[in-house]
Amino acid sequence: MTRLTDPYASSRETTEGTVFSVTGGDWDSLVTEIGATKEERVVVNMGPQHPSTHGVLRLVLELEGETVTEVRCGIGYLHTGIEKNTEYRNWTQGVTFVTRMDYLSPLFNETAYCLGIERLLGISGDITERATVIRVLMMELNRISSHMVALGTGALELGALSPMIFCFREREKVLDVFEMISGLRMNMAYVRPGGVVQDLPDDALAKIRATVKDLRHSFKDNEKLLVGNSIWMKRTEGIGYLDLAGAITLGVTGPVLRSTGLAWDLRKVQPYCGYENYNFDVITADTCDVYGRFLIRISELEQSLRIIEQAVDKLEKLAGQPVMVADKKIAWPAQLSLGGDGLGNSLDHIREIMGTSMESLIHHFKLVTEGFRVPAGQVYTAVESPRGELGVHLVSDGGTRPYRVHFRDPSFNNLQSTSAMCEGSMIADIVGAVASIDPVMGGVDR
Amino acid sequence: MSEKGAFGAHGTGDTSGYGGLVKSKATPGSSERPYGSYFDDVADNLERAYPDFADAIEGVVIDRGELTLHINREKLVEVAFILRDKLKFEMCLGVSGVHYPDQIGRELHAVYPLLSITNNQRIRLEVSVADGDAHIPSLVEVWAGNNWHERETFDMFGIIFDGHPALTRILMPDDWQGHPQRKDYPLGGIDVEYKGAVIPPPDNRRSYK
Numbered sequence: 315m316t317r318l319t320d321p322y323a324s325s326r327e328t329t330e331g332t333v334f335s336v337t338g339g340d341w342d343s344l345v346t347e348i349g350a351t352k353e354e355r356v357v358v359n360m361g362p363q364h365p366s367t368h369g370v371l372r373l374v375l376e377l378e379g380e381t382v383t384e385v386r387c388g389i390g391y392l393h394t395g396i397e398k399n400t401e402y403r404n405w406t407q408g409v410t411f412v413t414r415m416d417y418l419s420p421l422f423n424e425t426a427y428c429l430g431i432e433r434l435l436g437i438s439g440d441i442t443e444r445a446t447v448i449r450v451l452m453m454e455l456n457r458i459s460s461h462m463v464a465l466g467t468g469a470l471e472l473g474a475l476s477p478m479i480f481c482f483r484e485r486e487k488v489l490d491v492f493e494m495i496s497g498l499r500m501n502m503a504y505v506r507p508g509g510v511v512q513d514l515p516d517d518a519l520a521k522i523r524a525t526v527k528d529l530r531h532s533f534k535d536n537e538k539l540l541v542g543n544s545i546w547m548k549r550t551e552g553i554g555y556l557d558l559a560g561a562i563t564l565g566v567t568g569p570v571l572r573s574t575g576l577a578w579d580l581r582k583v584q585p586y587c588g589y590e591n592y593n594f595d596v597i598t599a600d601t602c603d604v605y606g607r608f609l610i611r612i613s614e615l616e617q618s619l620r621i622i623e624q625a626v627d628k629l630e631k632l633a634g635q636p637v638m639v640a641d642k643k644i645a646w647p648a649q650l651s652l653g654g655d656g657l658g659n660s661l662d663h664i665r666e667i668m669g670t671s672m673e674s675l676i677h678h679f680k681l682v683t684e685g686f687r688v689p690a691g692q693v694y695t696a697v698e699s700p701r702g703e704l705g706v707h708l709v710s711d712g713g714t715r716p717y718r719v720h721f722r723d724p725s726f727n728n729l730q731s732t733s734a735m736c737e738g739s740m741i742a743d744i745v746g747a748v749a750s751i752d753p754v755m756g757g758v759d760r
Numbered sequence: 761m762s763e764k765g766a767f768g769a770h771g772t773g774d775t776s777g778y779g780g781l782v783k784s785k786a787t788p789g790s791s792e793r794p795y796g797s798y799f800d801d802v803a804d805n806l807e808r809a810y811p812d813f814a815d816a817i818e819g820v821v822i823d824r825g826e827l828t829l830h831i832n833r834e835k836l837v838e839v840a841f842i843l844r845d846k847l848k849f850e851m852c853l854g855v856s857g858v859h860y861p862d863q864i865g866r867e868l869h870a871v872y873p874l875l876s877i878t879n880n881q882r883i884r885l886e887v888s889v890a891d892g893d894a895h896i897p898s899l900v901e902v903w904a905g906n907n908w909h910e911r912e913t914f915d916m917f918g919i920i921f922d923g924h925p926a927l928t929r930i931l932m933p934d935d936w937q938g939h940p941q942r943k944d945y946p947l948g949g950i951d952v953e954y955k956g957a958v959i960p961p962p963d964n965r966r967s968y969k
Contacts, residue, residue: 389930389931390929390930390931390932390933393931393932395940397941398940398941402962402963433824433825434824436824562850562851562877563903563904563905564904564905565851565852565853565854565903565905565906566905576877578877583880584880584882690788691788691823691824692823692828692858692871693824693826694826694853694873694882694884696853703853703875705853705854705873707856707871707873709858717858718856718858718859718941720856720857722853722854722856722873722909726908726912727853727854727905727908727909729908730905730907730908759931760931
């Protein structure tokens with residue numbers, strides 16, 4: 315058979331069969347060529363650069379017609395060696411690294427890491443209430459911004475453009491709050507061992523109250539777009555099925571686990587950061603499918619708003635409390651203020667270390683360059699991130715730098731369930747199933 | 761075990777002029793009963809459900825409110841099945857490797873955090889093997905979700921999980937040499953030269969420790 319000559323769709327013979335390279339705009343010639351071969355079975359590489367794979371995820375699909383018989387995930391394209399890097403920085407500097415792992419939920423990475431260090435140091439009980447409430451406030455705002463990306467891109471990948479526009483508009487409002495509080499919209503390294511890096515600005519609570527009101531109104535628009543939408547339901551109902559037994563054996567947590575009807579949320583069952591003092595509900599579904607996970611994320615937005623409102627109320631009562639532990643051997647200088655040349659240490663602090671107290675200067679220098687020593691041992695701390703259980707395994711050898719930092723990222727674990735969800739389904743449904751897991755490749759590959 | 765001096769590099773001179781700092785590195789040792797919290801119950805139930813308990817458990821460490829069971833690797837799979845089926849630790853949250861080059865004969869550790877949803881409990885299993893014989897039985901048949909985690913630990917530490925369905929690299933490229941998270945992995949760095957000076961890799965730089 316003479317092959318068509320097409321500069322975009324070349325083919326070559328290998329021991330595995332004929333390999334076609336497709337670079338776009340050449341589908342007709344490809345279909346003609348594949349139709350001419352006797353093979354029923356086609357192996358397709360989807361990704362890593364593919365708009366529907368939710369990041370640099372590579373899916374190797376074995377197809378019979380349009381039915382997927384086997385799926386394998388290829389990951390590692392975003393591996394940056396963050397865990398290794400933290401071993402050559404002090405404990406506080408590690409925050410700046412770990413915040414970049416799962417880049418859609420930086421505050422969860424930071425908080426889980428800092429809770430681990432605080433347990434190693436034995437100062438978990440010394441963290442001020444104000445610092446803890448600020449952490450909760452920031453995490454719940456972050457859960458909203460993360461779910462907004464999950465819902466927006468999930469819809470986009472299934473061909474619904476409008477929800478993405480709305481979701482990113484809402485996410486922007488949350489990022490504005492982050493920018494106001496920390497100076498950064500993402501990867502803010504705001505949570506530090508012993509507390510948070512600086513207190514909220516004076517007008518932050520009023521701004522958050524206004525944002526909550528605004529978001530609650532906008533979420534109604536979002537719901538109207540997709541909840542009960544017949545096209546959306548046809549693409550998501552019964553798709554990506556994973557039941558309770560499958561989820562447990564695969565170690566799947568988060569909205570995917572809750573879509574099997576199990577109300578497992580670490581904020582409720584193993585509370586940390588004082589979550590037992592907030593009123594909120596754990597949302598579940600019993601459909602085990604993409605639509606159920608979508609509904610869970612939609613409803614969790616309202617629960618996060620409830621927690622944020624309670625946190626703001628608490629913060630009003632806790633005005634004036636410090637946001638860093640009292641122990642000066644651990645407390646990173648946390649009196650930042652905005653000067654003429656940008657954000658930096660407050661003038662009072664500079665005056666003290668440069669003008670009046672030599673000892674303060676030495677202390678500041680030692681703490682910032684050398685860091686603090688953490689007693690030897692290991693801990694495992696977990697928080698409920700928007701994607702499930704984010705676990706941190708920390709090992710200290712008694713030095714100023716971590717001996718081992720390992721993040722059990724929920725995306726990494728949950729992505730394993732792709733095969734269980736997709737094998738036997740249509741190729742178009744893979745996109746919906748992967749989107750419902752909501753993997754963030756920065757967290758998967760670290 | 762203790763170390764002297766404030767800086768990390770040896771033989772290059774401590775420019776602080778002060779060599780009197782002594783750091784003690786005491787790793788928490790084995791614990792005695794009572795363990796406290798629900799840990800006594802877990803140990804009792806395991807002892808009752810598993811007759812070879814004394815052979816399998818090399819040590820019990822209670823530290824910072826967490827229970828670690830050091831398991832003999834020959835018995836790991838048996839213990840894991842008992843923990844899953846009898847003690848209801850339904851979920852294994854993966855495996856994390858740690859490399860201790862100083863612990864001769866037990867250089868590589870694999871750490872498994874377990875979670876019981878039924879009883880709302882957490883424990884940790886730890887298996888130690890020698891660098892020259894880095895084989896640990898795979899737990900994929902017990903907890904299928906450990907598949908990728910074991911591949912990652914193999915990739916990063918070179919621990920071979922016997923019985924794993926497809927133990928290949930997962931984060932690094934397939935043809936990569938070496939296992940990056942090991943402490944003896946050469947860091948190299950980039951040759952930056954300035955007036956004859958070369959910037960050494962991070963583990964050879966002078967630093968606080």
